[in-house]
Amino acid sequence: MMGAMNRLISEEGLQAAVGFLVRLVEAAGAIVIFSGALLGFVRFAVAALRHRDAESFVPIRLDLGRFLALGLEFQLGSDLLRTAVAPTFVEIGQLAAVAAIRTALNFFLGREIKEEREEIRRAQEPPPPREAAP
Amino acid sequence: MTAWADSAALVLSCCGVAALVLGSSLQRWHAGLNMALALWQAAGLIRLSGLRSWQNLAAAAVIVLVRHAVSRALRAQRQL
Numbered sequence: 682m683m684g685a686m687n688r689l690i691s692e693e694g695l696q697a698a699v700g701f702l703v704r705l706v707e708a709a710g711a712i713v714i715f716s717g718a719l720l721g722f723v724r725f726a727v728a729a730l731r732h733r734d735a736e737s738f739v740p741i742r743l744d745l746g747r748f749l750a751l752g753l754e755f756q757l758g759s760d761l762l763r764t765a766v767a768p769t770f771v772e773i774g775q776l777a778a779v780a781a782i783r784t785a786l787n788f789f790l791g792r793e794i795k796e797e798r799e800e801i802r803r804a805q806e807p808p809p810p811r812e813a814a815p
Numbered sequence: 816m817t818a819w820a821d822s823a824a825l826v827l828s829c830c831g832v833a834a835l836v837l838g839s840s841l842q843r844w845h846a847g848l849n850m851a852l853a854l855w856q857a858a859g860l861i862r863l864s865g866l867r868s869w870q871n872l873a874a875a876a877v878i879v880l881v882r883h884a885v886s887r888a889l890r891a892q893r894q895l
Contacts, residue, residue: 711864715823718857722830725850729841738846745853749860756863778872779863782879789883796890 692766699766703759710755717748736804739797746790753783820864827858845889852882 721741728737760776831854838847859875 707864711820711823711861714857714861714864715827718827718830718854721850722834722854725834725846726837729837729843729846738843738850742846742849742853745850745857749853749857752857752860756860775867775869775872778869778876782872782876785876786879789879793886 696766699762703762706755706759706762710752710759713755714749714752717745717752721745721748736801739801743790743794743797746786746793750783750787750790753779753786757783820861824858824861827854827861831855831858849886849889852878852885856882 721744724741724744725738728741757776757779760772760779764772764776831851834854835844835847835851838844838850841847856875856878859871859878862871863875
């Protein structure tokens with residue numbers, strides 16, 4: 682059974698296939714990060730030249746953060762693939778480091794989104810009515 | 816892949832400098848600095864797609880922390 686399996690899928694063949702998939706997923710992550718960052722820069726330049734108010738920059742920065750988190754998810758996926766066949770300790774350590782960076786980035790991003798929403802909500806609230814003078 | 820990632824990271828780093836210059840020239844240096852830090856962070860993450868090394872990983876982690884610290888400091892200053 683194992684002999685037939687080894688003839689069907691050799692370890693070298695499996696490693697080559699996984700290597701190709703790793704490249705593919707890494708490239709997808711890099712494309713997501715690069716295109717998101719360029720789009721964010723163009724939107725920032727347009728907002729800076731046209732609107733110039735502080736609120737218009739917030740959604741741009743948060744969208745860019747979401748692109749970065751998505752790209753990092755792809756990189757995490759490529760690391761998981763890399764460790765699928767005969768992983769080394771270095772690969773496992775790097776996988777742990779990327780997972781830690783991704784978790785920190787998502788945590789900070791989530792907190793930033795919450796704080797910015799609070800700030801926008803407070804700015805949109807009408808001021809409390811003044812007491813009438815006697 | 817490494818050469819492509821390095822070139823993309825260089826382009827994003829230049830965009831970060833441009834965002835900083837644009838923000839400060841329009842009296843919006845808070846927004847410019849925030850955007851520049853986000854773009855430099857993107858450059859650091861793209862470099863991870865190329866040659867994965869401990870140095871690149873440490874640089875990406877440090878940029879995430881610095882960006883977060885500066886963002887918090889700017890927000891605290893804005894609320895004063």
